Every structure is written in structure tokens, then in C-alpha cells.
Amino acid sequence: MRLMITLEEALETLLGRARLVEKEQVALLSAYQRVLAEEVVAPHDQPPFDRSPLDGYALRGEDIVHASPQYPARLKVTETLPAGRLPEGRVEPGTAVRIMTGAPIPPGADTVVRFEDTREDNGWVEIFTSLPPGSNVVPAGEDIRRGELVLKPGTLLKAPETGVLAALGVPLVKVFKEPRVAILSTGDELAGLEEELPPGKIRNSNLYALAASIREAGGIPLMLGNVPDRLQETVVKISEGLQRADLVLTTGGASVGDHDLIREAMVRAGARLLFWKVSMKPGMPVVAGEAENKLILGLSGNPAAALISFEVLVRPLLKKMGGCRNLFRPRVAVRLLDDFPKAVKQRRFLRAQVGMRDGELAARLTGVQGNGVLKSLLPANALLDIPAGRGPLKKGEQVEAILTGELTCPDSFMK
Ligand code: AMP
Ligand code: MG
Numbered sequence: 001m002r003l004m005i006t007l008e009e010a011l012e013t014l015l016g017r018a019r020l021v022e023k024e025q026v027a028l029l030s031a032y033q034r035v036l037a038e039e040v041v042a043p044h045d046q047p048p049f050d051r052s053p054l055d056g057y058a059l060r061g062e063d064i065v066h067a068s069p070q071y072p073a074r075l076k077v078t079e080t081l082p083a084g085r086l087p088e089g090r091v092e093p094g095t096a097v098r099i100m101t102g103a104p105i106p107p108g109a110d111t112v113v114r115f116e117d118t119r120e121d122n123g124w125v126e127i128f129t130s131l132p133p134g135s136n137v138v139p140a141g142e143d144i145r146r147g148e149l150v151l152k153p154g155t156l157l158k159a160p161e162t163g164v165l166a167a168l169g170v171p172l173v174k175v176f177k178e179p180r181v182a183i184l185s186t187g188d189e190l191a192g193l194e195e196e197l198p199p200g201k202i203r204n205s206n207l208y209a210l211a212a213s214i215r216e217a218g219g220i221p222l223m224l225g226n227v228p229d230r231l232q233e234t235v236v237k238i239s240e241g242l243q244r245a246d247l248v249l250t251t252g253g254a255s256v257g258d259h260d261l262i263r264e265a266m267v268r269a270g271a272r273l274l275f276w277k278v279s280m281k282p283g284m285p286v287v288a289g290e291a292e293n294k295l296i297l298g299l300s301g302n303p304a305a306a307l308i309s310f311e312v313l314v315r316p317l318l319k320k321m322g323g324c325r326n327l328f329r330p331r332v333a334v335r336l337l338d339d340f341p342k343a344v345k346q347r348r349f350l351r352a353q354v355g356m357r358d359g360e361l362a363a364r365l366t367g368v369q370g371n372g373v374l375k376s377l378l379p380a381n382a383l384l385d386i387p388a389g390r391g392p393l394k395k396g397e398q399v400e401a402i403l404t405g406e407l408t409c410p411d412s413f414m415k
Contacts, residue, residue, distance in 0.1 A: 001273035007347065010278045010313060014288065015209060015327070017274075018320040021177040021246060030167055031157045034175040035218065037324045040151040045141035046290060048166050049073075050105040053138050057118055057125055058109035059096040061133025072119075081106065090203040092304035097126055100172040105137055107350070111217045112136035144168070152395040154325030181239030182215045183207060183225040186234060186262065188253040192226070204308045205374065210299075213310045214249070229259035231268070234285035238269040242292055246321060249314065253303030262298040263287050271296050282371045283309030302371035308349050308383065311404060321378045334363040334384070336393055344391035353382040354401050355408030363401055381405030 002009070022074060023037040052058060059075055067073040075096040081087050083102030091097055091108035098120070099105075099112060110133045117129040120409040145148055150164055157165075157173070190204040191197050204226050211221035222245050227233045234253070241248035253262040254276075263276060271289030278286045282305035287298035297314060299306045316327040332352050363384060367376035382401040386393065394400065 002174050002275040002368070003279040004279055006339050007278055007280055008310060010275060010286065010288070011316060013274055014295060014297075014313065014317045015320050017280045017290060018317055019246070019293060020323060021179050021321055022205075023174050025174050028162060028171055029412055031173040031175055032162060032167075033158075033218070033313065034157050034173075034178070036151055036155040036157055036161070036173065036174045037323055038366070039153060039154055039288060040165065040168070040170065041050035042144045042146050042148045042150055042168055044168070045140065045146045046144040046303075047138060047140055049140050049326070051138050051140075052101060052103050052112045052403040053107060053136055054112060056112045056114040056136065057096040057127065057330060058091060058099040058106055058112050060091060060093060060109060061111040061131065063093060063096075063347045064113065064130050065125045067126045067130045072128045075125050075127065077120060077123055081297055083188050087276040090281055098125075105281070112135055118184065128289075131165040134353075152325065154323055156324065156326070162250070179219045179321040180222055180224045181219045181244035181316055181318065182224050182248045183210050183214065183249045184237050184241060185226045185301075186229060186236075186250060187226065188228045188259070190252075190408050191224050205303050206299075206301065209303065209307055209374075210249060210251060210310060213307060214318065217310075217315045218322045218324070219247075219318045229253060230260060230281050231261050231265055234261055235268045238265055238271075242269065242294055242296070242379050247294060247295075247318070248296040250296070250298045251306045251339050254287045254298040260285075263289075266291075266298065269296075273314055278309070278313065279313070280309075280349065282349065283312070283368075284346070285312065300371070301412070303374045304351075304369075304377060305371045307374075307377060311383065312402070314350065330403045332401055332403060333398050334361045334382070336395055336399055337362050337364045337395050339395050340386075340391060340393040342392060344386045344388060344393075348391075349385040349390045350386060350401075351376045352382045352384050352401065353379050353408055354403065355383040361401070361407075363399070381408060 043389055049253050059397045064073045080098040082100045087106035091106050094346045097106045113127050119126045143239050166339050185207045191201040214221040224237050227237050240384045253260045266289040272290035274288040276287045285300045286309055290298045299309050319327045350364045366380045382403050385400045
């Protein structure tokens, strides 16, 4: 077991051992927020035919070369073509087809003139403008060409991807299964949400916060509940997690206290320990083990530490297990709007709100940064990644931010 390693070493260890989940086929509507597990190659052009992008007249460009408001071209209207219908005839010299948005360009025509530049009367239309041939024609395949690789495996399916799949007529999509994550909290002091809160006890917030984090990262939480600080019960629960899930996550008991039993419990559940402690704050006490080709991760019990180590360590792992190509959040350089007076001995993640300020990205700290403080995560959309040895930080300095949420709008940003 390696002791006190860097976050990058921890990630390398975990990502190198991550096992990919299986694939399944789901209906397109159920594929939202799932990870694509196949290549999607366009079976046809999109749009499938040359079409009109507006309501007007389809005609031959050469018939209106000299058209102007004073000397309009006069063309015979041979048919009206709504969207969804095929033309009956060709556009011969001296004729035009009244055409609606989305209708196919009739053979013979190469140009569409919008209604606003025309006047129709008694089966004839006057065209008041001259356009270069080819104007207002959307060619087949403008959006997507037949045979084109449009979506790669590992893509998270959102609204545009759903639209592309529907446009190409794909009713069933192969996606990765969502990794199942067993989640267990440990601690004699933890009370469930339905009980009275006896003196000396606290609510079991991590079980819920981590379950939500698992869902956000594309996994399915399996709630194993809480165990008191007793070895045998913890071993039993970890073993149950190994049976039922793709990954086992625990919170609490990962530090050096008398009742910090997680390492021992992992070993008794058959795990080989990979590392203990990651050099970062918050979230230093992380234990990683492996049993039956599955990873077991023990996070700190401190609520903010648990969520932040989930963010930087477990989320990329879950993304990898779930087949995602993009494992990491974007990083940006930001200007600090606050001082951070403490020297940074260990690499530190500071909760912050990032938004645009005076034409550049700026960050404001969101409050008390303690291990147990959850509230400062509420307005945070970023973690500032402060390297060991840096600091104290002064207002105006540039630091790197990991964007964990949406950027703040300028007007609501940090008054
Ligand atoms: P531990 O990591 O077990 O040493 O716990 C560190 C701190 O986090 C202690 O103050 C615990 O009471 C608290 N804590 C541990 N587990 C949880 C939990 N599931 N929910 C909220 N707080 C917790
Ligand atoms: Mg504990």
C-alpha cells in the first residue's frame, strides 16, 4: 500500500484499474444523459434532398437575370408545393413553382425567390429581383452527409445528440449501463433522517450527498445505510457492496482515530489496499482497495471533504467505468477577487464562485473552507486548485479553477 500520494498518482491508480460496465440498448427517449456505446454513422444525408429554406417561388435562375422592380420577370405558376409533397412536374423555362419552406426543390429549378420579392396574379407571378442561380436552396446533406461519423462512443447524450439521432432515424441506441455504486456510511454518531436527533449525534448527511454525487456522475447509488464503528458489521456491509455493485464507496472511518476501521474492514472483506491518504485538503484521508476486480474507496467522513474528494477522485473514475470519453471538468485561469490569508502547505481546493468580471474570469471565495462546512459549497461553481507551497494568496493573483457548475451570470455575480 502506498501512503500519502498525489492526486494524479491516485487517479492513475484508480483509472488504470477501472472496469468498463456492460452495454445495453435503450429507446432514444430513455437515452438522455446516458453515454453512447457505439459509433453512429449517418445512413442518409440530412436533409435527405435539396429543399427550400423559405416560402416563395422555385424557378430557373437564368429566367430572372434581368428582373428588377421596374422590369419584373413574368413566369407561369405550374403548381403549388407544400412541405412533405413531391413535385408533379419539372420547372421548364418561363415557369415557376409556388413552394413552401421544407419542400423539395423541383427538378429544373435551381433558385428560390421569397414571396416578399414577388406578386402573383391569376396563375402568373412577377419576380422583382435577380438572384445568383443557386440562391435559397439548401443542398441535401447540408447538415450531415451520408456515411459521416456523427457521434463517437463515449459521448454524453444531451438534446443536440438526441436531435441528431432522431434526424437519422435511430429509434434504439446502444449505451453503457450506469455503474452501480454501493454507498455505506460509518459512525456511531450518525442518526437517520426520520429519527429524533439525540444529544451527541448528527445527521447522516454524507449518505445522501454522496448518493446525489453518484447520480450526477452518471451512476446508480445502492444505499447500504450506516454501520456503527464496529469492524465485523463494516466487513459484512463492504462484502455485500462487492456482491451487488460495480464500485463500493464508504464515508467516515478513513483517518487515524481509534474507531477508524475502514482499512482493516476492507482487508477483512478480501481487499488488497492500493493507497491510503492523498495529499490534498480537504479530503486527505482516502483509502483505496481492490477485491474481486472491483474497487473500494473509503472517503473522509467530513461532509465537505467527502464531496470534494468525490469530485476530484471518484467522479472521473465513475465516468471512466461508465464509458465516458470526457472524464474531467474544464479548467480555466481566474483572477482572485479575495485574499486567502493562509499559507498553502498541502495542495488545496478552495470553494469559489467563478464568473465574468471586467472582461475576464474572476473568482470569489464562497465562505468558510473547513472540512465540515457544507454551506460554502452551495454557491460554489468551482474549486480553485492551489498547489502546495503557494500562498498566502492575494486579491488580483491568477489561479486555476476547476469548473464544477455553470458560470455565474454577470448581474448576479459577487456584489
Ligand atoms: P471520520 O471521517 O469518521 O473521522 O469523521 C469525520 C467527521 O465527519 C466527524 O465529525 C464525523 O462526525 C463526521 N461524519 C462522519 N460521517 C458522516 C456522515 N455520514 N454524515 C455527516 N457527517 C459525518
Ligand atoms: Mg467516524
